[in-house]
Amino acid sequence: MPAISLIGAVLFVLQAVVGYDLYRSLPSSGISEMVIGAMITGVGITFLFVFGMVPTLALDFVFVLISTVISSQFN
Structure with missing residues (x-):
């Protein structure tokens, strides 16, 4: 179980980073950026609990x- 918790913590950080990356790369409109970041984090955590490890890792990769594509569009 500790290994699962550790991976969950890493995934949480990854979701936050990806969310923040989207937040930075979108044209600034304030609220919508924060909502997108929060949605990505929430979806990642929900996936982790509902579907387990492999789909969550696949989702993170997606x-x-x-995020990379969106960043390259705006930068």
Whole structure:
């Protein structure tokens, strides 16, 4: 169980980083950026509990790709 908790903590940090990256790269409109960041974090944590490790890691990978694409569009 401690290993699962540790991976969960790492995933939480990753979600926060990806959320913040999206928050930074979107045109500033304030609230919507924070909502997107929070949604990404919430979705990641929900996936972790509901579906387990492998789909969560796959989802994180997808979020990182999306975030990278969006960042490259605006930068």
